[in-house]
Amino acid sequence: MSELPPLTSFSEEQRQKAMDKYWLIAPYLNQEKPLKAIAEETGITKRTLHNWINKYNHFGLRGLIRKGRTDSGDFKVENNVLEEIKNLIFNHRRNSVSSIHRKICEVCKKKNWKQPSYYQVYSISKSLSPSLKKLAYEGNKEYKNKYDLIYRREANYPNEIWQADHTLLDIIVLNEKGKPERPWLTIILDDYSRAIAGYYLSFESPTAINTSLVLHQAIWKKGNRDWPICGIPEKFYTDHGSDFTSKHLEQVAIDLKINLVFSTVGVPRGRGKIERFFLTVNQLFLQDLPGYLGNQTTQSLLTIKELDEKFSTFLIYKYHHRIHGTTKKEPIHSWNSSGFLPNMPESLETLDLLLLNVAKPRKVHSDGIHFQGMRYIDTNLAAYVGETVIIRYNPRDIAEIRVFYQDKYICTAISPEISDYTVDLKEIVSARNKVRKTLKKQLEPRKSVIEEVRDSKQEEYTIRPDRPDKKKSKLKRYLNE
Numbered sequence: 001m002s003e004l005p006p007l008t009s010f011s012e013e014q015r016q017k018a019m020d021k022y023w024l025i026a027p028y029l030n031q032e033k034p035l036k037a038i039a040e041e042t043g044i045t046k047r048t049l050h051n052w053i054n055k056y057n058h059f060g061l062r063g064l065i066r067k068g069r070t071d072s073g074d075f076k077v078e079n080n081v082l083e084e085i086k087n088l089i090f091n092h093r094r095n096s097v098s099s100i101h102r103k104i105c106e107v108c109k110k111k112n113w114k115q116p117s118y119y120q121v122y123s124i125s126k127s128l129s130p131s132l133k134k135l136a137y138e139g140n141k142e143y144k145n146k147y148d149l150i151y152r153r154e155a156n157y158p159n160e161i162w163q164a165d166h167t168l169l170d171i172i173v174l175n176e177k178g179k180p181e182r183p184w185l186t187i188i189l190d191d192y193s194r195a196i197a198g199y200y201l202s203f204e205s206p207t208a209i210n211t212s213l214v215l216h217q218a219i220w221k222k223g224n225r226d227w228p229i230c231g232i233p234e235k236f237y238t239d240h241g242s243d244f245t246s247k248h249l250e251q252v253a254i255d256l257k258i259n260l261v262f263s264t265v266g267v268p269r270g271r272g273k274i275e276r277f278f279l280t281v282n283q284l285f286l287q288d289l290p291g292y293l294g295n296q297t298t299q300s301l302l303t304i305k306e307l308d309e310k311f312s313t314f315l316i317y318k319y320h321h322r323i324h325g326t327t328k329k330e331p332i333h334s335w336n337s338s339g340f341l342p343n344m345p346e347s348l349e350t351l352d353l354l355l356l357n358v359a360k361p362r363k364v365h366s367d368g369i370h371f372q373g374m375r376y377i378d379t380n381l382a383a384y385v386g387e388t389v390i391i392r393y394n395p396r397d398i399a400e401i402r403v404f405y406q407d408k409y410i411c412t413a414i415s416p417e418i419s420d421y422t423v424d425l426k427e428i429v430s431a432r433n434k435v436r437k438t439l440k441k442q443l444e445p446r447k448s449v450i451e452e453v454r455d456s457k458q459e460e461y462t463i464r465p466d467r468p469d470k471k472k473s474k475l476k477r478y479l480n481e
Contacts (some may be wrong), residue, residue, distance in 0.1 A: 010065050018064035025052050077116045077124075081108065085116065085124050097122050154191070158335045159342055161191035161261075162218070162233035163274045166206040170282055172291040174303045175203050180291070183304055185281070185311075186210055188218040189274050190229060191237070193334035194324050196277070196315055197229045201308050212252070213394060216355035219256075220348060227316045229335055231342025237261045252355060256345065273326075284322075285314045349409035352392050352402050359392050369403065369413055376401050376413035384410065 010018075024042055027033035028049070035053075039046045055063030077085075084107055088100050095103075101121040108115045155161040166186045175181045186200040198218030200210055221230050236258050253260045286292050289310070290299035302310070320332040327334055345351045362369050364384045368377035371391060384405060391413075393401045403410045 010062075014065050015061070017066065018061050021052050021064040022056065022061060025049060025056065028053065029056070077120055078113060081113050081116055082124065085121055086128065089125055089128065097125055100125065156192065158190055158192050158195075158340060159231045159233050161235045161237055162188050162197060163191055163237045164188045164211065164214070165238070165274045165278075167278045169286060170293040171286050171289060171307070172293070172301060173307050174301050176304075180301060183307065184210075185278075186214045187274060187277060188214055189277055190233075190331075190335060191273060193229075193329075193331045194273065194277070194327060195229050195320055195331035195335045197233075199311070199315070201304060201311065203304065209395075212355045215252070216351060216394075219345065219355075220351055221344075224316060227320075228332075231344055232256050233258055235259045235261050280319065281311075284318070285311065347409075349402065352409075359390050361388050362391050363388050369401070371401065372398060374398075374415040374417065376403075376415050378403070378411040378413040380411035381413065 024038065024044070028035050028038055035046055035049055038044075039049055052064060057063075081104065085100065085104050088095075088103050092100065092103070098118070101116070101118045104121060105115045107113070164187065166184055169183050169185050171182065172180045173183055181203050183201050183203055184206060186202075186206060187196060188198040189195070190197055198214045198216075200214045200217070202210060204210065215236075219230060219232055222228070236253060238260070250260065252258070287295070289302065289307075291301045321330050323330055324334075329337075360371070362371060364381050364387050366385055368375045368381060369389070369391065370376075371393075376391075381403070387405065389410065390404045390407075391401045392404065398415075400412050400414045402412050
């Protein structure tokens with residue numbers, strides 16, 4: 001007898017059926033019963049039982065596995081008829097087998113081919129794999145989405161791989177003009193720990209500037225000690241959005257020695273970890289807030305700043321300390337547990353030059369630098385009065401600006417009027433518009449732009465009872481850098 005393939009090459013069902021045969025002949029093999037008694041009890045002929053015993057003695061359990069028919073898969077039709085049947089099936093997705101059979105019979109009559117039976121057409125149709133039909137019916141993209149293997153990148157330690165993406169949040173909040181609008185969330189996630197290194201909430205569609213600001217926040221040390229994630233990642237994994245593939249980001253990556261990795265165009269499935277985080281944000285954070293899409297609520301909508309504060313609290317004190325479903329660890333502990341030292345830039349100023357690409361030329365006056373209706377001062381500016389410098393700033397907080405002269409960092413200049421607060425550029429624009437409306441009603445405005453911003457900030461800090469009543473420092477404080 002010819003050698004049989006190993007037992008593991010057969011299916012579980014085939015092996016189980018072989019076991020059933022063995023238990024029938026086992027009493028004879030163990031000399032417990034004669035073959036005649038087994039045949040009478042089971043109704044199986046002695047000839048069949050003898051055949052099973054011989055095969056078991058020669059091949060073991062493999063010998064009891066029933067062989068498939070040698071003509072299995074052979075539909076006994078000519079090759080040209082077989083190919084024509086397949087073409088008809090692929091080109092007539094909604095047609096029944098009966099319809100395909102009629103069509104192939106018509107073709108065979110015209111070409112003098114032997115006509116197949118209905119059963120043969122039916123068997124051929126059933127033999128075609130679902131993946132092949134998917135490719136023929138719905139095209140290459142849908143086929144890849146369902147049947148292609150996904151290469152899932154897995155990091156082995158913190159900061160080896162960072163992922164970045166944007167999503168339009170399922171919540172309505174008030175914009176700077178007090179009108180309801182859906183905000184965008186940009187996230188940078190550490191692949192190993194699933195901790196969040198940086199984020200940005202904005203009403204603007206994703207841009208290269210926003211991505212740069214988030215990367216700036218992600219890399220540098222945060223003002224909040226409870227959010228320690230920082231450092232330069234080895235790989236930065238993103239999609240092919242224009243904000244991620246910009247020349248500026250490419251230059252930043254080269255300078256910081258970050259390896260940019262892009263997902264396959266049109267195939268975002270390799271970035272499922274960050275998609276899962278967005279789902280977590282929806283389920284554990286947004287659904288309990290007023291303005292969540294689908295919720296019927298009579299509560300007043302949040303402002304973008306209120307949403308930012310709530311999201312920061314959720315991220316740092318809830319998400320980072322919640323056991324992740326895949327890693328089975330808390331993200332903050334996964335990031336800290338290895339005890340590694342993150343690779344940091346030479347200085348914050350170096351990082352500013354690379355990522356704070358919101359740059360404006362300004363002249364240094366005797367009383368400081370004028371920008372957006374505010375005055376910025378620093379003792380180091382005294383040596384540069386009359387010179388044109390470059391200022392770089394974060395649009396999310398323009399209470400301070402960083403000043404460069406001939407690409408060299410000079411100082412961080414602060415606006416004395418708002419140095420105790422974090423002021424968004426859009427708040428300045430909103431205050432300016434409010435003053436302009438007042439000016440139209442009266443000959444002179446009651447308040448200046450700076451007074452309007454300062455007063456609104458004072459009201460905000462007064463209303464919130466959770467802030468301790470203590471003397472405010474003139475040093476700049478970061479809420480979320």
